[in-house]
Amino acid sequence: MALLTKAARGTGDVLPSVSYKNRFIESTMLEIGNNFGFKEIRTPVFEHTELFNRSVGETTDVVQKEMYTFEDNGGRSITLKPEGTAGAVRAFLEHGLFNEPMPMKLAYVTPCYRYEKPQAGRLREFHQFGVECFGAAAPAADAEVIALGKHIFDFFGIDDLRLEINSIGCPGCRKNYQAALREYFNSNIDDLCETCKGRLDRNPMRILDCKSPVCSGIAGNAPKILDYICDDCQAHFDSVKKYLDAMGIEYTVNPTIVRGLDYYTRTVFEFVTGSIGAQSTVCGGGRYDGLVEQLGGPSVPACGFAVGLERFMMLLEARGIELPAENPTDLYIASMNDEANIKAAELASQVRQEGVACLFDTVGRSLKAQMKFANKMGVLYTAVLGTDEIANGVVNVKCMADGTEVPVALEDFAVNFINMSINKAVDDFNVGDVDVSSVLGGLL
Ligand SMILES: [Zn+2]
Ligand SMILES: [Zn+2]
Numbered sequence: 211m212a213l214l215t216k217a218a219r220g221t222g223d224v225l226p227s228v229s230y231k232n233r234f235i236e237s238t239m240l241e242i243g244n245n246f247g248f249k250e251i252r253t254p255v256f257e258h259t260e261l262f263n264r265s266v267g268e269t270t271d272v273v274q275k276e277m278y279t280f281e282d283n284g285g286r287s288i289t290l291k292p293e294g295t296a297g298a299v300r301a302f303l304e305h306g307l308f309n310e311p312m313p314m315k316l317a318y319v320t321p322c323y324r325y326e327k328p329q330a331g332r333l334r335e336f337h338q339f340g341v342e343c344f345g346a347a348a349p350a351a352d353a354e355v356i357a358l359g360k361h362i363f364d365f366f367g368i369d370d371l372r373l374e375i376n377s378i379g380c381p382g383c384r385k386n387y388q389a390a391l392r393e394y395f396n397s398n399i400d401d402l403c404e405t406c407k408g409r410l411d412r413n414p415m416r417i418l419d420c421k422s423p424v425c426s427g428i429a430g431n432a433p434k435i436l437d438y439i440c441d442d443c444q445a446h447f448d449s450v451k452k453y454l455d456a457m458g459i460e461y462t463v464n465p466t467i468v469r470g471l472d473y474y475t476r477t478v479f480e481f482v483t484g485s486i487g488a489q490s491t492v493c494g495g496g497r498y499d500g501l502v503e504q505l506g507g508p509s510v511p512a513c514g515f516a517v518g519l520e521r522f523m524m525l526l527e528a529r530g531i532e533l534p535a536e537n538p539t540d541l542y543i544a545s546m547n548d549e550a551n552i553k554a555a556e557l558a559s560q561v562r563q564e565g566v567a568c569l570f571d572t573v574g575r576s577l578k579a580q581m582k583f584a585n586k587m588g589v590l591y592t593a594v595l596g597t598d599e600i601a602n603g604v605v606n607v608k609c610m611a612d613g614t615e616v617p618v619a620l621e622d623f624a625v626n627f628i629n630m631s632i633n634k635a636v637d638d639f640n641v642g643d644v645d646v647s648s649v650l651g652g653l654l
Contacts, residue, residue, distance in 0.1 A: 220334025248317035253297035267472025290323035312345025342514035353453030383440035542584035546596035
């Protein structure tokens with residue numbers, strides 16, 4: 211029975227007491243992205259397995275150990291997306307978006323799936339906010355993408371993040387580096403894990419982000435990519451730094467950042483925090499100039515990043531950052547009998563059409579129990595309908611915050627209720643020193 215009442219390992223529910231925070235975070239990130247010209251794209255949760263093998267890379271941990279891959283009933287190999295970029299690139303190609311004005315800037319919020327050992331902030335089903343900027347090869351694009359990440363963290367008031375940047379060069383300058391890595395790791399080959407032994411010939415850079423403690427210990431002393439990058443890549447990296455300086459964005463160069471996916475070229479970066487356990491990456495990204503072509507498209511440069519939303523929320527909590535509370539229910543219309551409850555349904559329907567959040571009794575509770583429920587829900591106003599109120603065409607609306615009551619006509623109830631609540635808000639404001647009516651003037 212436990213299988214029926216327990217979520218699968220590494221997955222979690224977002225309950226109503228929390229989900230408004232997710233909604234606020236996701237829509238805020240998309241909105242800030244929009245300020246930078248990034249428009250939302252939605253791509254499927256699953257894709258052909260081949261897409262991830264080809265883009266993320268056959269020798270990465272993600273493809274070798276972590277993907278949720280299965281054969282569907284039509285015999286196709288399908289994989290739940292382990293990251294967001296590949297699907298965005300696939301959509302970019304499928305719909306010929308490269309024919310539209312460049313740069314093409316895309317943003318998304320998506321679930322992702324990786325079979326990893328679950329730990330705090332790292333689930334098997336997790337969520338990412340990500341952006342991809344296609345068709346911009348200049349260093350300004352790398353810097354702008356980084357700046358977007360920075361703006362997002364600044365907006366939420368997160369002030370303990372460190373931006374670390376690196377360049378991992380282009381395929382040209384990487385050849386020399388890979389040769390140096392092969393030589394280095396060959397001298398330690400007996401200590402490497404089995405996976406890394408297999409990587410040595412095919413892709414020695416992936417040994418640098420192996421999660422085995424022995425491998426990462428050996429990787430710590432490996433040659434550094436920055437000593438091997440070509441003049442063009444060096445000039446690109448220097449220019450990115452100039453743009454960051456101009457935008458007042460602080461960074462440190464960390465030559466050990468290589469990111470765990472094969473498609474990166476040149477700039478890679480991470481926003482790192484110490485607030486949620488050991489050094490933890492909240493946002494990672496970089497440039498991937500070869501990926502679109504690698505997936506069968508034209509040569510289109512690109513860069514982007516992804517923020518892990520679960521880790522981002524842990525970070526908000528760790529920093530004590532409060533998000534705006536969810537909008538409360540405006541009005542609860544209680545009823546003293548069945549006839550009054552039908553009237554309550556009618557009035558609720560009217561005010562809801564005007565955008566007022568309104569509840570009435572759908573349980574068949576006593577009046578006392580209805581009021582208790584309204585209190586628990588934290589509603590702003592209550593009204594009690596009975597035979598007298600219906601006969602007189604007026605109901606008293608009570609402000610739950612201060613207990614004041616105002617009679618409101620049932621005829622045109624929605625308009626009357628809204629006017630009453632606006633007047634009350636203005637009156638409450640005028641108790642202070644500022645006269646809001648002089649500010650709002652003719653609006654009221
Ligand atoms: Zn290069
Ligand atoms: Zn290893």
